Amino acid sequence: MMPQPRPWPYAIEFDQVERIDCDVLVVGGGAAGCMAASGAAESGARVVVLEKAATVASGASGSGSDHWESAATNPCSKITPEELTDAMIRAHDGFNNGISHYIETREGWDRLLDIEAARGKIRDTDDDFAGAPFRDEKTKLLFAYDYDNRFNIRVWGQTFKHAQLRSAKRKGVKFVERTMATALLTEGGRHGARVIGAMAINGRTGKCVVIRAKATVLCTSRPTRIWLFIPGAPGISEFRPPQCTGDAHAMSWRIGAEFTMLEKAIKAEWSGNRSFPPYGAGNNHNSWYACTMVDAEGREVPWLDRDGSELATVDERYRPAPGQKFFLKGGGEPDIPVYEFQGPETLSVDDLMARGYKLPLYADLSKMPEAERRVIWGVMIGNEGKTKIPIMKNYTDRGFDPSKHRLQSYGDGWKSGAFLPQERQFFGLPGGLMNDWTLMTNVEGLFAAGDALFASNCYGHACATGHYAGRHAAAYASRVGDVTLHEPQVEAERSKLYAPLRQAKGVSWHELNFAITRLMQHHCGAFKTDQLLMRGLDALAAMERDDASRLTGQNPHDLIRIHETRNILTTAQIVLHSCLARKAGSKALHFTRLDSPDIDPPEWNKFVTVRDSGSGVAVGEKPLDYYGNLPDNYERHNRDYIDRRSKT
Amino acid sequence: MSEPVMAVPDPMVFTPIIIDDDLCIGCNLCVLVCQADLFLPHPEKGGAPTVFYGGECWYEGSCVDHCPVPGAITLNTQLFNRVHWEESTPS
Numbered sequence A: 001m002m003p004q005p006r007p008w009p010y011a012i013e014f015d016q017v018e019r020i021d022c023d024v025l026v027v028g029g030g031a032a033g034c035m036a037a038s039g040a041a042e043s044g045a046r047v048v049v050l051e052k053a054a055t056v057a058s059g060a061s062g063s064g065s066d067h068w069e070s071a072a073t074n075p076c077s078k079i080t081p082e083e084l085t086d087a088m089i090r091a092h093d094g095f096n097n098g099i100s101h102y103i104e105t106r107e108g109w110d111r112l113l114d115i116e117a118a119r120g121k122i123r124d125t126d127d128d129f130a131g132a133p134f135r136d137e138k139t140k141l142l143f144a145y146d147y148d149n150r151f152n153i154r155v156w157g158q159t160f161k162h163a164q165l166r167s168a169k170r171k172g173v174k175f176v177e178r179t180m181a182t183a184l185l186t187e188g189g190r191h192g193a194r195v196i197g198a199m200a201i202n203g204r205t206g207k208c209v210v211i212r213a214k215a216t217v218l219c220t221s222r223p224t225r226i227w228l229f230i231p232g233a234p235g236i237s238e239f240r241p242p243q244c245t246g247d248a249h250a251m252s253w254r255i256g257a258e259f260t261m262l263e264k265a266i267k268a269e270w271s272g273n274r275s276f277p278p279y280g281a282g283n284n285h286n287s288w289y290a291c292t293m294v295d296a297e298g299r300e301v302p303w304l305d306r307d308g309s310e311l312a313t314v315d316e317r318y319r320p321a322p323g324q325k326f327f328l329k330g331g332g333e334p335d336i337p338v339y340e341f342q343g344p345e346t347l348s349v350d351d352l353m354a355r356g357y358k359l360p361l362y363a364d365l366s367k368m369p370e371a372e373r374r375v376i377w378g379v380m381i382g383n384e385g386k387t388k389i390p391i392m393k394n395y396t397d398r399g400f401d402p403s404k405h406r407l408q409s410y411g412d413g414w415k416s417g418a419f420l421p422q423e424r425q426f427f428g429l430p431g432g433l434m435n436d437w438t439l440m441t442n443v444e445g446l447f448a449a450g451d452a453l454f455a456s457n458c459y460g461h462a463c464a465t466g467h468y469a470g471r472h473a474a475a476y477a478s479r480v481g482d483v484t485l486h487e488p489q490v491e492a493e494r495s496k497l498y499a500p501l502r503q504a505k506g507v508s509w510h511e512l513n514f515a516i517t518r519l520m521q522h523h524c525g526a527f528k529t530d531q532l533l534m535r536g537l538d539a540l541a542a543m544e545r546d547d548a549s550r551l552t553g554q555n556p557h558d559l560i561r562i563h564e565t566r567n568i569l570t571t572a573q574i575v576l577h578s579c580l581a582r583k584a585g586s587k588a589l590h591f592t593r594l595d596s597p598d599i600d601p602p603e604w605n606k607f608v609t610v611r612d613s614g615s616g617v618a619v620g621e622k623p624l625d626y627y628g629n630l631p632d633n634y635e636r637h638n639r640d641y642i643d644r645r646s647k648t
Numbered sequence B: 001m002s003e004p005v006m007a008v009p010d011p012m013v014f015t016p017i018i019i020d021d022d023l024c025i026g027c028n029l030c031v032l033v034c035q036a037d038l039f040l041p042h043p044e045k046g047g048a049p050t051v052f053y054g055g056e057c058w059y060e061g062s063c064v065d066h067c068p069v070p071g072a073i074t075l076n077t078q079l080f081n082r083v084h085w086e087e088s089t090p091s
């Protein structure tokens, strides 16, 4: 039933301005943001977090996560940070963030211990899995995927946001919630100048918040709804939460921040109208790795190692192939496995059909050893994001019993659906903000962490880079003197916040967002050409001029959605500029050009960067190994941290 | 601003969340945790919140997870997203 219009239930504060001062401002209180705040506060900084939702349950893993990847320094790992980062880089043909993933492999375990110290659950302390092949009896850690090498840890991620929030608050961090950052403020209000604060708006009262900060860390994750929008159900347009619209991308682009790899968008894998609920249909990846699959007649689907040899036992699905040292989860990126790091996998659907298997397929936990069944349905599905209630509780309430039932599969592998080639998505390791060894962007005073960084993904990566960026931002803040806001810039940004309220008749954010996605599917779909991309840019510019200026809303909630949609429009333009700047196809970037037959010519084996120079788009480049020697550079930039850890 | 500020709902195609008004104690924990901020609290203390911007639901279930009263709030999977299961065959 449709609710009726009613008076707005919260006090309206459109005419009020709250001013806040701090050393380090963290934008976004998800996995990375909470850790950035803690890292900065531990270094003695006064820290403020702006969070659009409620921190305790916000972000991609606000409702949980079930595994912590790449904890190479945990006491059971047989792989070093160097080996693991090297594998991650090579599994993506070099198109990866060497700095951020080295931080992930080197410090991820430290962050997991921080979370445990704040009462996050990371061990099987009740001995529920004593004796299981994935358990280390001494540490009580449970591992996932490669049971020999033990660098991916199964966790009770439901407890993590609570723990992170508790820990940050204990360190004196101030959280300003239900408040969306809308613009970055710069020294003298100049384009490209040092960042000295941000503007924000409260989504319930409409109050304007102005923050003055010596350093700012962007932790608002990656953009969504650039190609995908479901009218009537925009909340499930994407795999990521609806309020994570990549606001930092748009805000920082407008002041001159540099991006890379945003030309990479893969054919969509997961979201509302084409796929079944994530982790909720029969599959054998991620949380469900390595579940037995069967066909319609109950015939077991063969598992193969990287050489195509059939695996005789369930246990072998969790072990490297003969002669292989270790395997990455799912062979790096599911679509383009790299032999050296490729893990076990089931026979492809095409091969199954050729061998007479009958559709549909099912995931059959009843055929798994008891401990594997319990750890998948209990620990993993009980703790993964978006699973505890929609899958575990609701299926159990409807009678699902993993020891008796098989769950239908609706697509190849974990995708649980079939998308069209022009339906693109930032999934896996998409592009984002370019970073240096302190996780600072090209703009002074502006840092980034988590999935806002280019080629970034995963909870452990977000926490590790968050803490790292937080402490480097604090160090930077301690070196700079007081900052003074440029009041005309504050006033101009404040006026933009409320413009949609003055627009009596106009366009709804739904309509504009849907139009952007249609436009992007047509001009920036599976195949790119300069002409198409330029036509797309013209069309987006017209939309910005003629339609975004007519966005209309009535209350603070509408204003939040409207400013998100403006950001989506800006990010779509960054994507088109990024695509235009890369003139040849690239397999690793899922980037195909019709006007250039070349795929991966050596001269394009580099990061292409784009930024708004203030007088047009500046295209730049960096070598794929711009980060240099990983351990040497890491140690040079983190002497204090290394010394402090070695003492504790 | 002279006009009263109004909340106007979006067209709702699905019913993502069902609140049982008899069980709900009006604690507003669901209102507090929802990422999409899709609920509006009841104007009177203790009243059940309204699912107002239902189209914005991400279906992650934090509202249900934080609710102190079993059954007071239910996450209602859309019909097109209902996954089928059946008895498995003997090994």
Ligand SMILES: Cc1cc2nc3c(=O)[nH]c(=O)nc-3n(C[C@H](O)[C@H](O)[C@H](O)COP(=O)(O)OP(=O)(O)OC[C@H]3O[C@@H](n4cnc5c(N)ncnc54)[C@H](O)[C@@H]3O)c2cc1C
Residues within 6 Å of the ligand: A027, A028, A029, A030, A031, A032, A033, A050, A051, A052, A053, A058, A059, A060, A061, A062, A064, A065, A066, A067, A068, A069, A157, A179, A180, A181, A182, A219, A220, A221, A222, A239, A240, A241, A243, A244, A245, A246, A247, A248, A278, A384, A385, A386, A449, A450, A451, A452, A457, A458, A459, A460, A462
């Ligand atoms: C369903 C699901 C399950 C997952 N499971 C796992 C897993 O098991 N293991 C794993 O390693 N990874 C998992 N991931 C990925 C992992 O959750 C992300 O990589 C990680 O959360 C990224 O951290 P982040 O801080 O960059 O972004 P997020 O955690 O998404 O946080 C971003 C935050 O920014 C806030 N925000 C956005 N815009 C603004 C703004 N303008 N102003 C203020 N605040 C803003 C948001 O509200 C949010 O709190 C999963 C992802 C999903 C979606």
